[in-house]
Amino acid sequence: MYSARLTLFAAIAAAMLMALPAANVASRAAVGGTLLPPDLRDLWSLDRIEGNLGYLAMTCCDRSLFPGRVQIGREGYLFLGDEDGEVMAKTEGTWPAPEGHALALAKALATLRRGVEDAGAAFTAVIAPNKHSVYPEMLPPEVTPPPRTVTDDLISAAQDAGAPLLDLRPALRRAKDGAQAYLRTDTHWTRAGAAAGYEAMMEHLGARTVPYDLAPVGAPAGDLARLLKMQALYPPDTETDYRITLRAAPVTCAAEIGLLSGNEGPCEPVQTDELSVMDKVLRVTRTADAPNPQTVLMLCDSFCTASSALFNASFTEVYRVHWKFIDDRALERYLGTLAPDIVILQMVERDALSLGLGR
Incomplete structure (x- = not known):
């Protein structure tokens, strides 16, 4: 019984470990990027997934995943959001x-x-x-x-x-x-x-x-x-x-x-x-x-x-x-x-x- 549970735990852990690099490869492919050798060390990074998804949201929908942090403007311009001094609210007059x-x-x-x-x-x-x-x-x-x-x-x-x-x-x-x-x-x-x-x-x-x-x-x-x-x-x-x-x-x-x-x-x-x-x-x-x-x-x-x-x-x-x-x-x-x-x-x-x- 103990051996079976240990095997199951190891299988789940391995699947979770491999999910990150697989997701990173898929998200990088979705935004049209390439994986170069220096990038391989970042395959297990959650930041890479976040960045790739954010780039995809920006290019396809002109939207930011974190509008409080950064907002997407026209023609590729990025603007600081309200998390830093409520700058957008001051800009809008609100x-x-x-x-x-x-x-x-x-x-x-x-x-x-x-x-x-x-x-x-x-x-x-x-x-x-x-x-x-x-x-x-x-x-x-x-x-x-x-x-x-x-x-x-x-x-x-x-x-x-x-x-x-x-x-x-x-x-x-x-x-x-x-x-x-x-x-x-x-x-x-x-x-x-x-x-x-x-x-x-x-x-x-x-x-x-x-x-x-x-x-x-x-x-x-x-x-x-x-x-x-x-x-x-x-x-x-x-x-x-x-x-x-x-x-x-x-x-x-x-x-x-x-x-x-x-x-x-x-x-x-x-x-x-x-x-x-x-x-x-x-x-x-x-x-x-x-x-x-x-x-x-x-x-x-x-x-x-x-x-x-x-x-x-x-x-x-x-x-x-x-x-x-x-x-x-x-x-x-x-x-x-x-x-x-x-x-x-x-x-x-x-x-x-x-x-x-x-x-």
Whole structure:
């Protein structure tokens, strides 16, 4: 009896074990993909089944298996869903904003501005748009943005509070007429979009820009495809991005500074390398021949990576850290020790509706 049960259990376990790779082969065949040798290790992956089925649902029915995570737009555009900051509800105008929400944020921004200016620095707050706001014509057919959104309410309230926000939506909408401004399968702007944001910010600051050229390049599918676990199903050059080439290569070095210790490492040459703020460090770049002899402190997010080489080449000294890694006390310390001439707070639109340092 025991031997028979053991044999039955082994047979069921073997059938279950083989069901995954069989399902993966079948689902990959359904979406027209191939199984290459490096993929064999993933045959037992539930993620592969989910990704293949998601890709099939997208291509045949323009539907997402996880619309809260990612929604399928027109012409292959993917958009972030409501699980991240209720961004689609804010786009549609159905988000129930708390009473006095925009005014409270505007007052907090005005307080932050006064603190920075009292320390002797100029202050600029910038909204990097959601893709939803720049490509509304590519949103899912059932999504119709209203004439006025909560972002407009925030911008108006900030203006009234004496802390105007630089809204990059108009600059990015103009940019898309001549280039791909946002990646179709990613939340972020392309380097052409980032360059348009750079131009608008430099004009707002009254600063001199550096000359550069943009050249289109292919790029793999982005973070939205990855959220649906189907990034590998796209061709390696499915996206149109751009390469930024500075016409006069700057002599730039970069160093990392510990957020807690304050210790600075060696300043290593980076030239035109892009720098991220997604690590818990404060980064500084120094460019001796920059056209603007000022020190800038940038409190930003992942949207400042693509334009980082442009800003690095434009200012003598640029300190850069993610806004969520510091608080008001840390900012006060940086204002005293770094003595910046300019402080820029740049937030992606979906986060700007919860303005404030740290989380």
